[in-house]
């Protein structure tokens with residue numbers, strides 16, 4: 037595929053529908069697939085990051101105005117850069133929290149779909165991992181309402197479906213702070229774990245503070261963090277697609293390289309419950325029949341699509 041295509045379209049009345057043309061592309065993929073998706077608030081550089089992961093300056097469409105750009109879920113299948121005979125499927129998702137759209141249920145569906153479809157999910161945000169950034173991820177706390185995995189006649193607890201959840205990367209963009217905790221230098225991962233620390237107590241305030249953190253910790257036991265500096269001079273950020281590559285800052289390129297290498301090395305081929313590797317073809321069936329556990333013995337998804 038030389039350019040991304042729309043996999044799940046978001047209609048003006050908020051419905052999500054799968055695009056047949058994308059399904060046909062996937063059906064031809066016989067190779068195992070590694071699926072990496074990016075989610076996060078709108079206008080935070082998600083599409084640009086996915087293009088970098090594809091090793092390209094352009095691909096997923098970027099927008100430089102205040103209006104959100106990506107709608108639904110877009111897909112780009114490329115040969116895996118390091119794993120032989122494997123396809124890397126990149127999913128770029130609609131930005132969450134768009135004031136113009138103002139539909140958080142729709143956002144939760146997009147978020148839940150990205151979780152279900154991926155081997156690795158990248159949560160993208162700008163600035164810092166502060167309380168606001170974590171609270172803005174209320175979609176994590178709503179995951180279980182939207183995703184139910186059941187075998188017939190059997191209630192399965194949270195820990196069962198966590199087995200099928202992707203590994204989790206928090207990408208913090210335009211990070212300008214010093215990474216120090218109590219005066220000591222901290223790694224990106226220590227920074228993430230520090231931000232996810234729970235407070236003691238059971239006041240409503242403490243419980244509200246802890247809830248999104250507990251959900252992230254429980255649903256995503258495998259976690260990683262990358263903090264990205266500004267990609268270029270602030271005057272240039274609106275023109276990243278057409279910018280002379282020499283204008284992209286070296287520290288940004290270094291973090292992007294580490295981030296990409298980590299994903300290429302650690303993102304697993306999507307597996308089914310019985311250990312079967314998911315190929316493009318199986319992935320389509322999986323998506324189409326997520327609500328029919330008998331078919332894949334895997335997921336039961338309520339109220340989606």
Ligand SMILES: Nc1nc2c(ncn2[C@@H]2O[C@H](COP(=O)(O)OP(=O)(O)OP(=O)(O)O)[C@@H](O)[C@H]2O)c(=O)[nH]1
Nearest residue numbers: 078079080081082083084098099100104105106131
């Ligand atoms: N400051 C800054 N701007 C960036 C960065 N990456 C991309 N941009 C710019 O931010 C704007 C939005 O980038 P996109 O990649 O389209 O952001 P998005 O999150 O996909 O946006 P939606 O699809 O609307 O949710 C564009 O003008 C990009 O050039 C970054 O790391 N820092």
Ligand SMILES: [Mg+2]
Nearest residue numbers: 082083105106
């Ligand atoms: Mg986008």
